[in-house]
Amino acid sequence: AGVAPDVVTYVTLTRGLLRNNCIEEARSLMRTKGPLDVTTYNMLVKELCDEDDIAGARSVMEEMGRIDVSPDTVTYNILVKGLCDRGDMDGARGVMEEMRDRGMAPDTVTYSILVEG
Numbered sequence: 084a085g086v087a088p089d090v091v092t093y094v095t096l097t098r099g100l101l102r103n104n105c106i107e108e109a110r111s112l113m114r115t116k117g118p119l120d121v122t123t124y125n126m127l128v129k130e131l132c133d134e135d136d137i138a139g140a141r142s143v144m145e146e147m148g149r150i151d152v153s154p155d156t157v158t159y160n161i162l163v164k165g166l167c168d169r170g171d172m173d174g175a176r177g178v179m180e181e182m183r184d185r186g187m188a189p190d191t192v193t194y195s196i197l198v199e200g
Contacts, residue, residue: 088116094123101130110143121147125158132165137174140165156187164196172200 093116100109109127113119124147131140140162144154159182166175175197179189 090119093119097123098126101126104130104134106130106134106136106139119152121152121155121158124152124154125161128154128158129161129165132161132168135165135169137162137165137169137171154185156182156190156193159187160190160192160196163193167196167200172197 093112097109097112097119100106100112106127109130113123113127124143128140128143131137131143144158144162147154147158159178163175163178166172166178179193179197182189182193
């Protein structure tokens with residue numbers, strides 16, 4: 084029979100897929116075995132930002148809202164960093180406004196990312 088996979092197993096698989104740039108496979112796993120937790124989604128948002136796919140990162144954040152896994156400050160900071168890395172400071176400031184609109188205060192990490200630009 085064996086041992087049934089649990090959340091830790093799926094997070095580990097997702098992390099491995101993302102580290103090997105298998106983004107669509109990771110998203111598929113998350114859809115079929117999820118919803119997983121915000122930390123897992125943050126890994127996906129970060130990978131997409133690292134691949135310069137800001138639209139994909141935003142899409143994941145929208146998906147999170149639909150499945151009741153709310154983006155947290157870390158999620159927004161990842162997106163702010165991705166935008167700053169592209170030189171899109173206006174977009175980064177817009178994400179900070181979005182954070183405020185959702186009742187989240189930018190933290191010291193958010194401001195550090197912006198200062199480092």
